[in-house]
Amino acid sequence: MAENPAYPVGLRLTGRKVVVLGGGQVAQRRLPTLIAAGADILLVSPEATPSVEAMADDGEITWERRPYADGDLADAWYALIATGDKEANARASAEAERNRVWCVRSDDADAATAWTPATGHSEGVTVAVLTTSARGRDPRHTAAIRDAVVEGLRDGTLVAPHHRTRTPGVALVGGGPGDPDLITVRGRRLLAEADVVIADRLGPRDLLAELPPHVEVIDAAKIPYGRFMAQEAINNALIEHAKQGKSVVRLKGGDPYVFGRGMEELQALAEAGIPCTVVPGISSSISVPGAAGIPVTHRGVAHEFTVVSGHVAPDDERSLVDWPSLAKLTGTLVILMGVDKIGKIAETLVAHGKSADTPVALIQEGTTAAQRRVDATLATVAETVRTEDVKPPAVIVIGEVVKVGPSPSA
Template identity: 90%
Template sequence: MAEHPAYPVGLRLTGRRVVVLGGGQVAQRRLPALLAAGADIRLVSPDATPSVEAMADAGEITWERRPYEEGDLADAWYALIATSDTAANAAASAEAERHRVWCVRSDDADRATAWTPATGHSEGVTVAVLTTDARGRDPRHTAAIRDAVVEGLRDGTLVAPHHRTRTAGVALVGGGPGDPDLITVRGRRLLAEADVVIADRLGPRDLLAELPPHVEVIDAAKIPYGRFMAQEAINNALIEHAEQGKAVVRLKGGDPFVFGRGMEEAQALAEAGIPCTVVPGISSSISVPGAAGIPVTHRGVAHEFTVVSGHVAPDDERSLVDWPSLAKLTGTLVILMGVDKIGKIAEALVAHGRSPETPVALVQEGTTAAQRRVDATLGTVAETVVAQEVKPPAVIVVGEVVGVGPHGTA
């Protein structure tokens, strides 16, 4: 048997009996995939790990609390032998051979009739890797190959062309706070499959350089007090390209629904009958303070945090923020898009009861190579922003958590 490679095949186990002998770590690792395959699982073992026992308690598997006995494999389609009793493993393997039951052995792969491949999953695709030479089986090598293929599929560095017709649509992808490594794996994969990318200035710009030459990139940057692409024009561009049957990605900074106008775009697409997928992103309101060493909550310091938009000043009639109520909170206040309004925001907070000594941190270009942190207080932040030439994008954190670092006092 060792002279020939294994024949790869996918087993359809839904409703079919699978017998697992042994309730230890091997069973704990293998059972979830067997459950996902819909197998009717019968576990035979005197004991089991807590996780395996929990599966039995939940009714996911049938557990017979005893050692292996002759006849346990009679009705099985597939068997996993993983006990610590070598003699029992050999007897069960022999029974499997007599009943023509494909059998995996954790203690002696060469005496098994089946091998478990290193498997991984990505968007409806299962990757299974087997060593072809039985004499040179190296589980770590096959696992490494599996990991490389799955990671490539997930992050878009390994892309297989779609030969079937794709459904036209738009993906609203949250690109995260700026570091290209902080986009979700699904977002990165959709970028790799896109025909058109409509990108914000605050999206992870480095990812655009990785796109194939045929991908059309549309700059939807909205630069404060400068050139910008009107929202209506963005909506129209999304609809126009999707109606041409193209895969469109709207790449946004942070999360599409955290001050990203993602719902406006989703509504416009719905009105036009265009399918829309929302891919959440890591919001800068949490990730940027974290990258600068600031936790938005901390035991004994802050039991809540509030995220507000600062693009409209407190004294502006368009403001929807209840600044007097925010001033009375004792937790953390995170302000986005508020660099040029921070002076008036600080005045409002102090006027309604927040101490002028309250710590403030401004984190500019968070998570990128240009990140920098500037500290102040509510009483000094207006002049500090000018003196330190703090520019957007910057996340502003107000509260005692600003003083809590790796060696904090709280």
């Protein structure tokens, strides 16, 4: 007769006693989920891994440093048996059976009364995958199924329609530096669920091609501005579509709050009573240098890095940057939106004490197939930009870290 399949169920363990026997790698993997479930956890084990010991030190679990003893499972709701002592495991399993405590055994699934599924999470949904019987169990196969489902939910390739009315609103999503794979999984999921996407020119354009046909895609650079300033027109477009009951994603390059005017848009939405979610993105100030082989910090070379907007020149009265102070810093200087002003910037830094030989790297179209790195010094960078025809968008890195990695021609 075929073995009956396991009956799947979700245990609500908040405030309920859970006993874990053994403080090794199995416990280290399982304990965080039990802690997140709010269980009152008793760990019984003579020893524990450093990570498990840290959980006890932080008060997340109670640790009794001794072997298992009969009676340890009294009043427990759930038990995880994971010691290296098979005889102790068998005695504990028998106690669980007598006391009707659901029990998982890491050494013998057939002797257990419960199995731990391969689990994953995505925005309030828990995915749990179980094989149908103990015999022939393949944990790698169940984990692979779990991973495929969770990844599909996260990146939007597996879309489950919402049968309850979604709350309309706006999500300000940082799309990262350009490579579509560098958007966050939450950002990608929100894109897949959007009705309207208002995209920046510097956002990851390849992601737009993956959107369902019903999604309205609006190029922010082509919104009719009329009598409005460009940013005000974008704000109005966000509000207009959200008020129509639509789910709107404002897709930006990099991070919404790093020279992305994200706060201006959030403030406008708040004034209009529109709910807004902010999804951080990978900033080009760190990721683009990294993609070009340049660490913005490095032991013994740079203990700090400063990110500066270069969209106005140092001698422009609108500039808020203290360039003389920046010239005195010994760390890394990262300049965004500064290609056409780099000559004046370099001149100002040198005039206030920065060595003219300070290395400079310009990374154009960073993280994309068109990425290009051009190296110079403060003394030569203005001429290099002209002769090499460096165009925006480009990230400029100034400092000794430019020379840390392998040569760009290597």
